Amino acid sequence: MSKPELPLVLHLRGPSGDTYGSDVTGRCQAIMRRVCRREQKIHVHCFTGLSQVVNDWLSDFPNTFFGVTAAVRRFDEEQKSGLRAIPRNRLLLETDAPYFPVGNVPYSTPAYLGDTAAFVAVYLNIGPCDLMQLTLRNAMTLYGS
Secondary structure, rough: OOOOOOOEEOOOOOOOOOOOHHHHHHHHHHHHHHHHOOOOOEEEEOOOOOOHHHHHHHHOOEEEEEEEEEHHHHHHHHHHHHHHHHHHEEEEEHHEEEEEEEOOOOOHHHHHHHHHHHHHHHOOOOOOOHHHHHHHHHHHHHHHH
């Protein structure tokens, strides 16, 4: 189905009430195990899941990266554990513009990536600038030549 060197971007959302997207994520992983090679580069966009989901993705597809947005402001403790389970070399920052506005603005833009970094950095006990440098390197690893 896919070429392992080309990133496959997944936006997985479950039905209303499935905060973690566990059901849809499990079904997606089952399909991908059948049609993708283990080396497949994967970007799990807008990750809001649990630590077990991180472990499952990395076990099946070690080239998986997880994008997180300003939605981390609303993460519960289990989601924060999921965020902390992401290896630093597999973490990406996203704004998902125009969604997840910061402050009193009606919509988000890529210009708010620094705000996303500040929110995420709090949970990872890292400086926002260090986090931005780290995730830039990760994005280059995933999407660079």
